[in-house]
Amino acid sequence: MNDGLSTLTEEPGHAAFQLEDRNRVELCIPGRLEFVPIVRVTVSGYATRMGFDIDEVEDLRIAVDELTSILIDTSSPQSVTLTLETDGTKLRMRGTVTGGDAVEMPEIDRITEQILGAVVDDYQLVVHEATLAFTASRRRSPGA
Amino acid sequence: MTTFEVSEGQVRLVVHNHGSGAVIQICGELDAHSAPKLEDVGAALVAEGAFEISLDMSETSFLDSSALRAILTVRDVLQRSEGELFISRPSDAVRRLFTITGLDQELTIREAEQATDGATSPISRSTT
Numbered sequence: 001m002n003d004g005l006s007t008l009t010e011e012p013g014h015a016a017f018q019l020e021d022r023n024r025v026e027l028c029i030p031g032r033l034e035f036v037p038i039v040r041v042t043v044s045g046y047a048t049r050m051g052f053d054i055d056e057v058e059d060l061r062i063a064v065d066e067l068t069s070i071l072i073d074t075s076s077p078q079s080v081t082l083t084l085e086t087d088g089t090k091l092r093m094r095g096t097v098t099g100g101d102a103v104e105m106p107e108i109d110r111i112t113e114q115i116l117g118a119v120v121d122d123y124q125l126v127v128h129e130a131t132l133a134f135t136a137s138r139r140r141s142p143g144a
Numbered sequence: 145m146t147t148f149e150v151s152e153g154q155v156r157l158v159v160h161n162h163g164s165g166a167v168i169q170i171c172g173e174l175d176a177h178s179a180p181k182l183e184d185v186g187a188a189l190v191a192e193g194a195f196e197i198s199l200d201m202s203e204t205s206f207l208d209s210s211a212l213r214a215i216l217t218v219r220d221v222l223q224r225s226e227g228e229l230f231i232s233r234p235s236d237a238v239r240r241l242f243t244i245t246g247l248d249q250e251l252t253i254r255e256a257e258q259a260t261d262g263a264t265s266p267i268s269r270s271t272t
Binding site: 058119 | 153173175206208209210213237241244245246
């Protein structure tokens with residue numbers, strides 16, 4: 001697994017994160033921490049609907065909380081848009097912001113790194129034109 | 145003993161203050177929005193003379209890295225006053241994050257709540 005941090009010269013995630021209309025969910029929240037529970041609930045419901053087991057759902061809930069909180073803490077955006085999709089075996093998440101401060105790549109502390117490394121298969125924070133975004137994915141266990 | 149509670153976002157903190165010791169029940173979801181409230185409550189208890197604080201996390205349904213940092217902040221404030229922080233009855237969600245981050249080796253975890261005299265006692269469910 002990489003360190004999850006990078007600076008892109010292209011629009012964040014578009015090459016690696018080809019969105020599919022089928023099963024895709026988008027959620028837009030105000031860019032404030034008090035709205036992050038809505039993101040957790042959405043991911044929980046989506047992952048459950050798509051057949052992820054209870055432990056995987058919990059992991060995804062933690063991951064989206066951590067990554068969305070980083071976006072908000074770092075750039076104080078006007079809004080955060082979360083996009084979820086799955087091909088049936090892997091759930092992918094992308095978070096982007098609208099408005100807010102110009103940013104550089106944030107420092108991620110040890111605790112956050114340990115948590116993210118344990119709860120998703122891969123994640124990436126990207127800076128594009130001074131705007132922060134994230135992608136993350138988690139594969140569904142074969143028995144789920 | 146005095147009991148009071150504080151709510152912030154998705155969490156409710158129920159505080160049982162014995163003077164030199166206190167139990168804080170963390171009920172619900174402790175995240176980046178609500179974790180500073182735990183730091184505030186912990187600091188206030190220490191300022192009032194508490195040197196032993198127990199966090200009852202049996203009803204903590206969610207926590208994240210911000211919550212863990214808040215717990216460590218409370219511990220550090222206590223240690224500067226030669227006090228001590230205990231974690232009691234962690235839920236599965238709490239236990240999992242402690243294991244992932246190695247904090248299960250850094251924090252003192254009790255499987256039952258204890259009164260300040262060391263006797264095991266059930267936690268009051270009072271919400272007054």
